[in-house]
Amino acid sequence: MQHLVGIKYLSKEQIEEIIFLGREIEEKGVSVSAEGYSLINMFLEPSTRTRISFEKAGKNLKMITTNFSSTVTSLQKGETIIDTVETLESIGYDILVVRTSTSSLPFYLSKNVKRIRIINAGDGYNEHPTQALLDALTIYQTFHTLENLSILIVGDILFSRVARSNIYLHKKFNNRVMVCGPSTLLPKGIEKLGVEVGTDLDKFIDKADVIMALRLQFERQKGMYFPNVAEYRKFWGLTADRLKNLQIKNKKFIIMHPGPINRDIEIDTQVAYSEESVILEQVKRGVFVRMAVILKLLGLI
Ligand code: CP
Numbered sequence: 001m002q003h004l005v006g007i008k009y010l011s012k013e014q015i016e017e018i019i020f021l022g023r024e025i026e027e028k029g030v031s032v033s034a035e036g037y038s039l040i041n042m043f044l045e046p047s048t049r050t051r052i053s054f055e056k057a058g059k060n061l062k063m064i065t066t067n068f069s070s071t072v073t074s075l076q077k078g079e080t081i082i083d084t085v086e087t088l089e090s091i092g093y094d095i096l097v098v099r100t101s102t103s104s105l106p107f108y109l110s111k112n113v114k115r116i117r118i119i120n121a122g123d124g125y126n127e128h129p130t131q132a133l134l135d136a137l138t139i140y141q142t143f144h145t146l147e148n149l150s151i152l153i154v155g156d157i158l159f160s161r162v163a164r165s166n167i168y169l170h171k172k173f174n175n176r177v178m179v180c181g182p183s184t185l186l187p188k189g190i191e192k193l194g195v196e197v198g199t200d201l202d203k204f205i206d207k208a209d210v211i212m213a214l215r216l217q218f219e220r221q222k223g224m225y226f227p228n229v230a231e232y233r234k235f236w237g238l239t240a241d242r243l244k245n246l247q248i249k250n251k252k253f254i255i256m257h258p259g260p261i262n263r264d265i266e267i268d269t270q271v272a273y274s275e276e277s278v279i280l281e282q283v284k285r286g287v288f289v290r291m292a293v294i295l296k297l298l299g300l301i
C-alpha cells in the first residue's frame with residue numbers, strides 16, 4: 001500500500017491489517033519507530049481531531065511533524081497544489097496528510113507524486129478513510145467482530161465523506177448498512193452501494209448494533225434542506241427519548257459520531273454522554289489507527 005486515498009481502493013484484508021495493527025498499538029504499545037521520517041499536515045479545511053491526532057501519531061512514532069498553513073504559504077501567491085506538493089516532496093517529506101474541500105484531490109495527487117505518500121484526511125463529499133478505520137476499530141473493540149453487524153448511519157448523508165467511507169468499509173464485510181435522513185439529504189442512487197435507504201429513523205433505529213449520527217454540515221449546505229433545526233432534531237435526532245426507548249429493549253448497541261457534534265441538534269447532550277456513546281473512544285483510537293496507517297505506508301511493519 002503506497003497511499004491511503006479511499007476505503008474503496010482497499011481490500012478487506014488490507015482494512016483488517018490496519019485495524020488489527022491499531023488494536024495491537026492500543027493494547028500493547030508500539031515497538032517500531034519511524035525516526036528519521038517526516039510527515040506534513042496540509043489541512044485546507046478546518047479540523048481538530050484529524051489534524052491533531054495525525055500530529056500526535058507522528059510524534060508517537062518519533063517522526064518530524066509539520067503543520068502547513070495555507071494562509072502563509074505560496075498557495076496564497078497562486079502556486080498550484082501540485083507545485084506545492086512537489087515542493088514538499090523535494091524538501092524531503094515522506095508523508096503528506098491532506099484535507100481539502102475538493103473531492104478526489106488526494107487521488108489526483110497520489111497519481112502525480114514520485115516518492116511522498118499521500119493520506120486522505122477528508123476530501124469534499126468523497127471519503128474520510130482514517131475516520132472509517134478508527135470507527136471500525138471502535139466497533140471491533142465493542143463487538144469483537146466486524147461481521148454480521150447492522151450499521152445505521154443517520155443524518156446528512158449527501159454531504160458526508162464519513163458516510164461514504166463507512167458504507168464502503170462495511171459493505172466489504174457484508175454488513176447490513178442502513179442510511180436514513182431527510183429525503184433532501186439522501187443522495188440519489190445511494191442504494192446502488194448496497195444500503196437500505198429511508199427517511200423514518202424510528203423504523204431503523206432498533207435494528208442497529210451501531211447507530212452513527214452525522215454532523216449537519218451547515219457550511220456545505222447551500223440553502224435549506226429541512227424546515228429548521230428543531231424539526232430536524234424531532235425526526236432525525238438521537239434524542240434522550242429515543243435512547244430511553246432503545247435502553248428498555250435490553251439490546252446491545254453503541255452510539256457513534258465522528259465529531260464535531262452539533263449539540264442538541266443531531267445528538268442530545270445526554271445521549272452523547274450516555275453509557276452507549278463511544279464518541280470519545282473514537283477520538284482516542286484515531287491516534288492508534290493513524291499510527292498504524294503511517295507504519296504501513298512507510299513499510300515499517
Ligand atoms: N471527524 C473529523 O474529521 O473531525 P475534525 O474535522 O475535527 O478533524
